[in-house]
Amino acid sequence: MTTRVTLVSPAMNPSLREARFDDGCSLDAAGAARAHAAAGELRTAATALVSPTVRCRETAAALGLDARAEPALASLDMGRWRGRTLDEVGAGEPEALARWLADPAAAPHGGESVRLLCARVGDWLEETARRAGRTVAVVEPEVVRAVAVRVLGAPETAFWRIDVPPLTATSFTGRAGRWNLTPGTALGGSSGTP
Structure with a gap:
């Protein structure tokens, strides 16, 4: 039995452009246009899922996916850092940011650690593996990273070494x-880089 999972990162939005931890903002005009241009590029899947974030839901809709929200594929909970830029956090809490980037078990923002995210999506992947067929899911880049770490058997410290550009499809078989x-393969006729 073969299981195929394609994880699509969301199209561009202002938060991504500003290196801001997700603040619930919508896709920008260019991101929406690129996602619409990519509609029909993904292979048909038995199961279509989406992370509960606004930009993931909007990307899925633009791609023409009739996707249901999957809580296990939610983005990393950034606690009190949600909506702040990386530079703002670095200026206000440099030690906490350094600890968070170096230690997968750290969650100085009061949210979820990288280790917990990897465990959560790893559990989802194991459950998905029990079913044959194709699944496509539009998810935040950190979910793609966590699945890649799990699939490759890499240490959780490798999480930050994986780049996931906007509107790319990464496949796992x-x-x-x-x-x-x-x-990741770029969708929408672009290189996938911002």
Whole structure:
């Protein structure tokens, strides 16, 4: 039995442009246009899922996916840092930011640690592997990173070493407890870089 999972990162929005922890803002005009241009590029899937964030839901809709929200694929809970830029956090809490980037178990923002995110999406992946067929999900970049860490058996410290550009599709194929990864493919006729 083969399981195929394609994870699509959301199109561009102002938060991504500003390196701001998700603040619930919508796609910008260019991101929405690019997502609409990519409609029809994804292979048909038995299951279509979406992270509960605004930009993921809007991206899924623009891609023409009739996707249901999957709480297990929610973005990393950034606690009190939500809506702040990386520079703002670095200026106000440099030690906490450094600890968060170096230690996967750290959650100085009062939200979720990278370790907990990796465990959560790893559990989802194991459950998904019990079903044959194709799943496509529009998810935040950190969810793609967490799945990649799990699939590759990489240490959680590798999480920050994986780049996931906007509107790219990363595929995972699993069979007999073993997964293969196909790195992100840009959708919408662009390189995927901001």
